[in-house]
Amino acid sequence: xxxxxxxxxxxxxxxxxxxxxxxxxxxxxxxxxxxxxxxxxxxxxxxxxxxxxxxxxxxxxxxxxxxxxxxxxxxxxxxxxxxxxxxxxxxx
DNA sequence: TATATGACGTTGC
DNA sequence: AGCAACGCCATAT
Numbered sequence: 001x002x003x004x005x006x007x008x009x010x011x012x013x014x015x016x017x018x019x020x021x022x023x024x025x026x027x028x029x030x031x032x033x034x035x036x037x038x039x040x041x042x043x044x045x046x047x048x049x050x051x052x053x054x055x056x057x058x059x060x061x062x063x064x065x066x067x068x069x070x071x072x073x074x075x076x077x078x079x080x081x082x083x084x085x086x087x088x089x090x091x092x
Numbered sequence: 093t094a095t096a097t098g099a100c101g102t103t104g105c
Numbered sequence: 106a107g108c109a110a111c112g113c114c115a116t117a118t
Binding site (some may be wrong): 002004034035036037039041042072 | 112113114115116
């Protein structure tokens with residue numbers, strides 16, 4: 001585990017129920033402003049044991065892989081999702 | 093070192 | 106609003 005991965009992990013692990021953030025936001029919270037793509041790369045392997053469904057794109061759209069799955073989980077936490085986008089919680 | 097790749101972001105059309 | 110071009114960061118070859 002590189003310090004960066006540890007950082008990303010911590011940020012993601014701190015996300016609470018119904019708390020939605022963007023990839024860029026995660027990068028910033030981890031002290032790596034602009035490293036949004038890296039967050040995605042990280043989630044690609046260690047995402048299985050983290051609340052990956054609480055991470056969406058900057059415009060609120062869901063990650064283009066398991067859209068249905070992610071939408072299901074978000075709604076289960078009370079997050080409003082319409083047309084593949086989060087509409088109530090405004091990330092950043 | 094150099095190049096290619098991708099769960100992204102911003103801007104311009 | 107939707108899409109294409111770039112730009113960006115970290116990794117894998």
